[in-house]
Amino acid sequence: MIRGVGKSMRMKRVIDQAGVSVICALDHGMTSPQFLEPLADIATRTAEAVAGGANVIMMSKGMVRLAEPSFAPTTSLALLLSASGNPEQGEPEIVQIAEVEEAARLGAGVGRACESHGIPFIAEAEFPTTYASVDELKQRYGFEYLRRNVRLCGELGADIIKTNWPGDEASFRRLVEAANGIPVVLAGGSRLEDDELLRRMESAMSAGAIGCSVGRNIFMHRSPEAITRALSRVIRERWAASKAIGALQQELGTVAAR
Numbered sequence: 660m661i662r663g664v665g666k667s668m669r670m671k672r673v674i675d676q677a678g679v680s681v682i683c684a685l686d687h688g689m690t691s692p693q694f695l696e697p698l699a700d701i702a703t704r705t706a707e708a709v710a711g712g713a714n715v716i717m718m719s720k721g722m723v724r725l726a727e728p729s730f731a732p733t734t735s736l737a738l739l740l741s742a743s744g745n746p747e748q749g750e751p752e753i754v755q756i757a758e759v760e761e762a763a764r765l766g767a768g769v770g771r772a773c774e775s776h777g778i779p780f781i782a783e784a785e786f787p788t789t790y791a792s793v794d795e796l797k798q799r800y801g802f803e804y805l806r807r808n809v810r811l812c813g814e815l816g817a818d819i820i821k822t823n824w825p826g827d828e829a830s831f832r833r834l835v836e837a838a839n840g841i842p843v844v845l846a847g848g849s850r851l852e853d854d855e856l857l858r859r860m861e862s863a864m865s866a867g868a869i870g871c872s873v874g875r876n877i878f879m880h881r882s883p884e885a886i887t888r889a890l891s892r893v894i895r896e897r898w899a900a901s902k903a904i905g906a907l908q909q910e911l912g913t914v915a916a917r
Contacts, residue, residue: 665778666778669735669777669778669779670818672715673714673715673735673779674819674869678869679869680869681713681714681870681871681891681895682713682781682844682872683708683713683715683873683877683878684717684847685705685708685717685726685874685878686874688722689719697883701718701722701725702729703729704726705729705730707882707883707884708883708887709729710884711883711884711886711888711891712887712890713887713891714733714734714735717736717781717872718736718737720738723736779818779819780816781817781819781821781844781872782817782820782821783846784805784808784809784834785808785823786800792849793823793825793848794826802825802830802833805822805823805834806834806837809822809837809843810838810839812838813838817841818841819841819842821844821872822846824848824859828863828866831862832866835866835867836867843867844868844869844870844871845859845871846872846873847873847877849875850876850879851876853886856873857893860890860894860900861899882910885907885910885911886907888907889906890903892906
């Protein structure tokens with residue numbers, strides 16, 4: 660009973676009062692084939708994402724020590740418990756590097772094999788690598804690879820399923836249907852133009868997503884706070900992508916003029 664209450668309390672931070680989740684993934688130091696320069700200042704990237712409206716920050720156990728002061732009281736920590744071995748390979752080896760107990764001690768709201776600890780579990784139903792374009796990955800692995808993995812995550816007990824953009828809204832709706840009511844968030848994937856990112860997000864929300872999990876398209880942006888705010892507007896306030904793009908461009912113009 661107590662564990663069930665603990666999980667429910669954590670879920671209220673992961674999925675906020677609006678029923679959505681804006682996750683900023685800052686865990687790429689453990690998955691990227693190369694070091695990504697913007698992550699050199701993890702505390703600033705965290706502060707920017709939180710200021711823009713992210714309610715969940717995903718990162719490693721080592722970086723939490725540096726970024727914790729940038730968390731708001733309502734910000735949830737999603738702790739990544741794995742890293743990529745041989746990340747330069749086409750299909751890197753995934754290695755577990757932390758335990759659920761560590762996630763609980765660090766205050767995380769997310770982990771793996773978490774039911775007995777009362778911690779929500781975000782599972783990634785993704786292509787083997789996300790360091791390539793959607794078209795390339797879809798051509799190589801096929802839509803059914805994603806759909807089967809979405810269902811598998813649900814079968815294994817995921818509380819939230821993170822998955823890739825399959826190429827169009829109708830296909831994403833089929834992924835949501837495969838989850839059978841388990842909340843689904845859209846992964847940001849490789850770097851995109853702002854308008855494409857926001858249009859995908861609008862389509863995903865229309866197809867039944869509850870939010871996003873975006874990393875590179877936030878922390879590698881020239882204004883991480885502004886693009887997070889634009890995503891938050893599409894997700895929380897259900898702005899049309901065109902409206903969010905206009906507001907983003909205006910904000911970026913103001914930033915550039917400073």
